[in-house]
Amino acid sequence: MRTDDDFVAHVADRLAALPGVVAVSLGGSRAQGTHEPDSDWDFALYYRDHFDPAGLRAVGWPGEVSELGSWGGVFNGGAWLTIDGRAVDVHYRDLTVIEYELAEAEQGRFRWEPLAFHLAGIPSYLVVGELAVSRVLRGELPKPGFPEAMRTVAPPIWRRQADLGLRYARAAFAPRGRVTETAGALATAAMQTAHAILAARGEWVTNEKRLLEGAGLREMDAIIARLTPDPDVLAEQIDAARQILESAETLEPATGH
Template sequence: MTDPLLEHLVAVLSGVGGIETVVLGGSRSRGDALPSSDYDLGLYFRDQRPIDVGGLRRAMEPLIDPGSEAIITAIGEWGPWIVGGGWLTIGGQAVDLLYRNVDAVSATIDRAVAGTITVDYQPGHPHGFISTIWLAEVHHCQPLHDPAGAVAGLKCRLQPYPRRLALALVDRFQWEIGFAATGAAKAIARDDRSYIAGSIFRGLACAAQVICAINGRYVMNEKGALALAGGLPLAPPNLGARIDALWDRFAERDHAGAIERLVMIERDVAGLVDDWRRTQDQFPFR
């Protein structure tokens, strides 16, 4: 770690009661951050030793830029999946904190490995909060303070990509691509552009989940998922350009043309899935 701000944040956060592990997530973890990119820090705790939120607020208060908006929530204030955390500005940089319960994440991994996933309504996630997001967070993060190896242990359980998870994601999302296209087509007569756009988005988001699953890739969220999917070995050809063309058609009010492009993507995804199902044993999934 060579980032002075990050080093200071980790030193402060690791001293707060209940914080067992501090991890770096987001673009700074992936290595594609801009100088202005947020610092996304995951704070992991245990059921029996929750974060001392009051202590966290006291520890962070001297670091927060004067006059800036600062939010540090209670555990659970942002719901069961986002949980809680903070939005801060420190040294002119946006610093986002997210609480994560090690025990809850571990149980979610157990269920996912066994082929059970959930999708819940969540503001900020227009396709819903898919439980595998927690797996993606663990897989992609960089542990900065993990003395008991809590997150390191979770990471080990995610490789190789679980076969039952891939099958569950395909079964959950593949059918909806065509279903979304059919629903969008029925709205053309009413010229309900919002419904058509929403249905197309859902179809594309489902396609991204399926493509990433058959490639054994964890998806963090909807943002960037299609770009990720389009660059994978098992993907429809020229996926990015085809999606651009789809939305161009929509912008021109050629709704039928936009939907037809979604249908063609669905057909390509179906062909990829069929091939993948026949050759699964060649892939390093457990």
């Protein structure tokens, strides 16, 4: 079994050798030092304009290798692999797209995209944030800071989406005793508000795993746990959630995020 350092070097070398790849990075909790013993390993291979996943598939690592674009949007594909007994994610990243999204973010422009495993979806600037928090292993990559324009523009957009979701839940779900729909609306609004809070602080978000902790919104768990099919209870908890989320902007940054 390779040591962690040898393992990272081995994977980086193999990825960097693939046709079209110009840089390789290590991201996620492993790059930031916040990983657990069973955390997976997140690598990204950067190419410009074209990459053929068949090259990665030909390496022979067991797992699933997607085609370009199969994950949709800026998060355009990757692989779930097992390498030396370790769970490894490999993300495909087109540098031409990254440069465009960075230029957009610097002007305070972004769009929202749905993505599997993300309740609130993702902002298009997420792939720029990956660069900011990752460790470059091979090649050269930019290290962007959080754009000042985005600190102003993004928070009200996220908060507006959260507010609309809660209003709809209050009007359409609560009176009908819809527990599941209400729980979904509350969870989504919490994630959206967390995006708003971290954007206002100038902190990058790359996934939702620690998003509520980072925004200080873990108390939303108690709100959701109190839901019952009683319409009055649902209405009360939606109102309680609104109070928590609307006042959350005064929270101090969480340490370790």
